[in-house]
Amino acid sequence: MTAAASKKPGDPPADPKVYGWCPGALRPMMSGDGLVVRVRAPLGRLSQEQAQSVARLSQKHGNGLLDLSARANLQMRGIREQAHRRLIDGLRELGLVDDDIGAEARRNVLLTPFWTPDDDTHRIAQDLCQRLTQASDLTLPGKFGFAVDCGPLPLLQDTAADIRIERGSEGLILRADGTDKGLPITSATAADAALDLARWFLKSGGAPSGRGRMKALIASGITLPRGHVAGALRAGFRPAPGPVPAGLLAALEFGQIDAESFAQLAAHAPLRLTPWRMLLLEGVSTGVTCSGAIFDPADPRLRVTACTGAPGCPQALSPTRQLARDLAHSIPADSKLHVSGCAKGCAHPGPAPLTLTATARNRFNLIRNGKAADRPVKTDLNAFALRQTPDLLTAKD
Ligand code: SF4
Numbered sequence: 161m162t163a164a165a166s167k168k169p170g171d172p173p174a175d176p177k178v179y180g181w182c183p184g185a186l187r188p189m190m191s192g193d194g195l196v197v198r199v200r201a202p203l204g205r206l207s208q209e210q211a212q213s214v215a216r217l218s219q220k221h222g223n224g225l226l227d228l229s230a231r232a233n234l235q236m237r238g239i240r241e242q243a244h245r246r247l248i249d250g251l252r253e254l255g256l257v258d259d260d261i262g263a264e265a266r267r268n269v270l271l272t273p274f275w276t277p278d279d280d281t282h283r284i285a286q287d288l289c290q291r292l293t294q295a296s297d298l299t300l301p302g303k304f305g306f307a308v309d310c311g312p313l314p315l316l317q318d319t320a321a322d323i324r325i326e327r328g329s330e331g332l333i334l335r336a337d338g339t340d341k342g343l344p345i346t347s348a349t350a351a352d353a354a355l356d357l358a359r360w361f362l363k364s365g366g367a368p369s370g371r372g373r374m375k376a377l378i379a380s381g382i383t384l385p386r387g388h389v390a391g392a393l394r395a396g397f398r399p400a401p402g403p404v405p406a407g408l409l410a411a412l413e414f415g416q417i418d419a420e421s422f423a424q425l426a427a428h429a430p431l432r433l434t435p436w437r438m439l440l441l442e443g444v445s446t447g448v449t450c451s452g453a454i455f456d457p458a459d460p461r462l463r464v465t466a467c468t469g470a471p472g473c474p475q476a477l478s479p480t481r482q483l484a485r486d487l488a489h490s491i492p493a494d495s496k497l498h499v500s501g502c503a504k505g506c507a508h509p510g511p512a513p514l515t516l517t518a519t520a521r522n523r524f525n526l527i528r529n530g531k532a533a534d535r536p537v538k539t540d541l542n543a544f545a546l547r548q549t550p551d552l553l554t555a556k557d
Contacts, residue, residue: 182302183235184264185248185257193223193472194238197247199256200264203285204232204271204433205442210254211426215419221247224419227468228412230319231270231305232433237472258293266292268305272315273434274406280310280332280347284325287351295355301367304374306354310347317396319435322374323357325350328391336361338378341388360385400457401438408444410453412437413461414481414507421452463491465508469501469518476501478518483543490550497553498532499524505532514553516541526553 183189188197199214206214214234218224223238239247251257258264267289275281285308292298292306307321314326324335325345333342334353345353361367366377378384401411410425415437417425425431425441428448432440441448454461464487467473469480484499491497491514498505498512505517510531516524517532522543525536538552546552 182231184261185251186261186264188239188244190474191237191468191472192470192474192476194240195222195244196227197222197236197239197244198229199234199236199251200258200267201234201256201433202289203275203282204273206234206426206431206433208426208430210256211431212423213250213254214256215423215426217247217250218419218422221250226417226419226422228415228417228433228437228439230415230435230437231268232273232435234433262296262299263293265302266295266298266300268292268300268303269308270305270316270319270321270435271308272311273432273440274311274315274404276406280327281308283347284308284310284350288325288354291351291355298355298358298362299370300358300362301371301373304358304361304367308350313397314394315397315399316435317393318398322361323354325354327394329394330391333391335391336374336378336384336388338375339384339388340391340393341384342391343385343387344389357385398436399438401455401459401462402457403445404440406440406442407432408441408446408448408455409434409436409438410441410448410450410455411459411462412439412453414466414484417452421450424450425453458493460488460491461485463493463495464488464497464499465512466499467501467505467507469499470521473501475504476518478521478523478543480518483516483522483524483546486547487550487553490553492554495554500532503533508532516546516553 183196183198185197185199188195218226218236221239221243222236225237227235229235269285269289271281271285305321307316307324309316309326322337328342332345334345335342361374364382366372401409429441429444464484466480466484470476470478480499480501495513498508498515500517503517511529515527515532518524524541526538527534527536
């Protein structure tokens, strides 16, 4: 009997394909709507001129849609294969492309979007990016990343990173993801210490066959290098759309924005990319309207998340976003709905109060308080019935 034939209706969908690497600008990934070209803006910031040029390049060489990734990278979608070289030339002129694929992959540094010039976060991130770019002997797994989060409030605790530089109760610390122990550091020693910890990860067998994450290595019970001492972790904080001391946070529906709206926002101020599917308009407080952005934290669109789905993602079993959009007003203010085109759950890898995972075109399993691949409480719900009777999501069986 084949695996497909032995599958029962309540079983989670088959394992989706895992690539184990992330697209970059120099190594784009093919998707259902063309190439995805990921731009890793230096220090997560685009000047007004850079942002407006990126918008123009997206319209010229792609489908004019831009995604903001969970690691604060900008993804240009629908890029035509034959236009990739010209796009890279354009991005290079803007200072948004690394010299080679290796440097682009290593420079996977996320920093708190609220950094100020010459503060600890800014200095350490600059230093770390420079060291990583030069460290051509360091071959880290594709998704291995660093987070620099040294402001007064921890902002990146919920964002994936393997090596973290943050502020502990006694000062700056370097911390391997998965442990609350940290190595005391200073802003001058942080970058070297981070590279040493990355090398320790590789030497300790953290990446057999080139894949692996720090959290898994720590969970194996390995002894940390000398100097990592117990320290109290501070609870993370996640800001809402609207004004913040550093500027104005503009949320993007499904983390996506069209090039025209992107340029419209950039007309007001330089843009900082955040890992929260929001753009920070540097130094702006009010007076911005843009149909492609959300400034009200109570907007129902913020209660739903959905991945690209079909036809944009080749692995998708169904379209996702229109269904999420249609159901948004039915989701209680204290709840969240995640609509996933397959069991991979890219748009929300953790558990959500409500998850609809596609099993076929416009057919979904419902999972409560779980992840996209978890066992459903209801199976084979069709999108039409969900739109007609959204209570299906919350009603007891
Ligand atoms: S979760 Fe969505 S975006 Fe991710 S692989 Fe599945 S269909 Fe594609």
